[in-house]
Amino acid sequence: MAIFFRLVDDKRVPKRWYLRGPFRAKEDLDARDYTEAVQRPDPGPLTVPLLRSGNAMDWTEGDYAMPVVSEKVARILRDLAPDDVQLFPVTVQGRREPYFIANAVHACVCVDEKRSVDVRRFTKDGIRPDLAGQYEVIGKLVIDPTRTGGHKLFRVKDWEVALIASEEIKDAFERAGVVGAHFTPVT
Numbered sequence: 001m002a003i004f005f006r007l008v009d010d011k012r013v014p015k016r017w018y019l020r021g022p023f024r025a026k027e028d029l030d031a032r033d034y035t036e037a038v039q040r041p042d043p044g045p046l047t048v049p050l051l052r053s054g055n056a057m058d059w060t061e062g063d064y065a066m067p068v069v070s071e072k073v074a075r076i077l078r079d080l081a082p083d084d085v086q087l088f089p090v091t092v093q094g095r096r097e098p099y100f101i102a103n104a105v106h107a108c109v110c111v112d113e114k115r116s117v118d119v120r121r122f123t124k125d126g127i128r129p130d131l132a133g134q135y136e137v138i139g140k141l142v143i144d145p146t147r148t149g150g151h152k153l154f155r156v157k158d159w160e161v162a163l164i165a166s167e168e169i170k171d172a173f174e175r176a177g178v179v180g181a182h183f184t185p186v187t
Contacts, residue, residue: 002145003167003187007153009061010182017054021063022046022090022101031066035163037107037155039086046090048099056095057180059173065161067102068092073181074100076172081152107157108148108164111135115142121158135159143186162186 021031024046033040048068058070068090069077077085087100113119118139122131135158143164148154152166170183 001187002148003185004143004145004148004164005167005170005183006141006186007059007163007165007169008182008184009057009059009065010180012182013055013057013180015054016057016180017060018051019060019062019068019092020049020051021066022048031063034066034088034101034103035064035155035160037104037157037160039105040088040103043088046088046101047093048090048101049093053094055179056092056097058178059181065163067104067163069100069102070178071098071100072176073102073173073178074098076169076176076178077102077153080166080169080172084151084153104153104155104163106149106151106154107160108143108151108154109157110143110145110147110164111138111156111159112142112144116140117142133158138162141186145187 022029058073060068062068074087086103090099090101092099116138120136122128122134122136124132154164156162173181
């Protein structure tokens with residue numbers, strides 16, 4: 001059985017940097033555009049400013065959990081999940097080395113609602129009727145690995161805040177010494 005992990009920014013790294021959302025020229029862009037599991041056109045040259053300076057990370061989430069990754073991580077994702085992710089070059093404020101926004105382009109209907117804990121959906125009579133049917137909260141996420149469509153990096157349909165990575169990606173990050181990525185099992 002395939003094993004998957006939720007991939008998040010490791011906030012426990014000491015003296016680390018924190019990043020904002022992207023902008024182009026003097027135009028702020030919506031970081032959520034890169035967290036919705038939608039293929040995007042190339043936005044052209046982008047800059048990601050620092051929210052707080054500190055040690056650079058290989059995996060960082062900017063505004064709205066938008067992944068910003070080092071060249072090391074970009075190479076791994078290109079090798080292992082080329083059809084699952086778009087990599088848009090960005091300049092991180094104060095850094096010379098290349099970074100990329102990693103846009104996962106697939107969302108899988110894969111939540112195992114029987115094994116997950118505290119699963120609630122928005123209702124049409126609730127506080128966000130525009131989100132009716134989507135997940136409001138999932139206390140402990142468990143996915144069904146047979147419903148991932150063979151993807152190695154993807155978001156969870158109707159709960160796109162969750163970015164999921166295969167064990168193969170996790171192992172490659174660990175072998176490469178990637179700083180800033182935290183993996184929580186979800187299978």
